[in-house]
Amino acid sequence: MNIKEMIEEFLVCPKCKGQLELSTINNKTEESNICEYPILICRSCDVYYPIEDDIPVLLIDEARKLDGNN
Numbered sequence: 001m002n003i004k005e006m007i008e009e010f011l012v013c014p015k016c017k018g019q020l021e022l023s024t025i026n027n028k029t030e031e032s033n034i035c036e037y038p039i040l041i042c043r044s045c046d047v048y049y050p051i052e053d054d055i056p057v058l059l060i061d062e063a064r065k066l067d068g069n070n
């Protein structure tokens with residue numbers, strides 16, 4: 001079982017307890033470089049949760065709206 005499978009198997013959305021999908025988001029840094037950040041998406045809530053230093057931040061307060069591009 002790899003990390004991706006483990007995350008999707010064991011981690012759930014703190015709002016709806018639904019399954020999360022490991023993905024990435026592109027963000028511009030201050031130097032205008034495009035950076036890819038890992039995120040966990042909940043399709044039911046239409047939000048994503050950030051992963052900081054390899055630790056998923058599964059807090060309702062940290063949920064961020066998907067902009068529809070994913």
Ligand SMILES: [Zn+2]
Pocket residue numbers: 013014015016017018042043044045046
């Ligand atoms: Zn959810």
